[in-house]
Amino acid sequence: MDCCGHEGPGGGDARFDIQKVAEGVYAAVAAPAYKVNCNTAIIENDDGVMIVDTHSKQSAARVIVERLRDITRKPVRYVVNTHFHWDHWHGNEVYPATYPDAEIVTNQITREAMLMKGLKRIQDHVRQGPGEIAKLKADLQAASPSQRTKLEADLRLAEAYLAEVKALKPALPTIAFEQTMKLYRRDREIHLLHLGRAHTAGDVFIYLPKEKVVITGDAMIGWTPFMGDGYPDEWAATLDRLAQLDFTHIIMGHGNVTGREWLGTFRSYVHDMVEAVRQEAATGATLDEVKQRVTAKLAPRYEKPFSAYGDYRPWRTGVLANVERTFAMVS
DSSP states (O other): OOOOEEEETTEEEEEEEEEEEETTEEEEEEOOOSSOOOOEEEEEOSSOEEEEOOOSSHHHHHHHHHHHHHHOSSOEEEEEOSSSOHHHHTTTTHHHHHSTTOEEEEEHHHHHHIIIIIHHHHHHHHHHHHHHHHHHHHHHHHOOHHHHHHHHHHHHHHHHHHHHHHHOOOOOOSEEESSEEEEEOSSOEEEEEOOOOSSSTTOOEEEETTTTEEEEETTSOSSSOOOTTOOHHHHHHHHHHHHTSOOSEEEESSSOOBOHHHHHHHHHHHHHHHHHHHHHHHTTOOHHHHHHHHHHHHHHHHTTGGGTTTTSSOHHHHHHHHHHHHHHHHO
């Protein structure tokens, strides 16, 4: 793969490795960051470019726009949002501002979630930002010399993010589909699919049958999934439908480009966690008891593969949140 590190003007936390996955298909793999950025998929077609997901802030999207100029001079025609979470669509506005004819695409469920939940969460970020900054400043005052460098960097990033989110001009999708949307270009087919509920109610999968590539958003990631808006008891079945497609490469919402073997591991974790919670809940165990027992049961098989990023998004923190979400839905 052709990899090169890039970050935005003045540094910040918008750092990406641009990896060639297939002819005309690239993954901009986001480095772990204080204000998380998602991966972006770049699909170059005969008449323009499709971008999949636009990060947590405008500055990160501008990094991708700049890097696009190293790949192609063709304009961006389509921007696809895989779901409504902030770190996948807050950079939308950059694309129509740069490419006036660009259309933003998602399914109807996700567009409605952006309207009903996403816009409110932008205001939540604006309201909560000063408190986050105040806490970082207090932590910095009490920090040891060894802790100061990271806290100082986090404080700068929190202040920069607050400024960006205050200036955000949300760009909602201009095209919405129901179950499936297919684009037939001269050199490739692009299938936009809703396969069921998983990370959110409206997860969009992008499938390139000729290239045998799928783009999953956060229905698959490289660490423990966030299930706060998810459907853990339906997630594995949605991934089973994904597995029926013929592909060899997966561009996930976060983490490195991977293959079908990670789909097996990820699907098994979701299934086994849900079943373990269901079994413990049926005994009348409390939430705290279920958390302890399920974590102990799953750790031997899943802690190591879901800890590939070290202290970033630790498995034991993630699994506790997953158990809590699942317990609320099955008990």
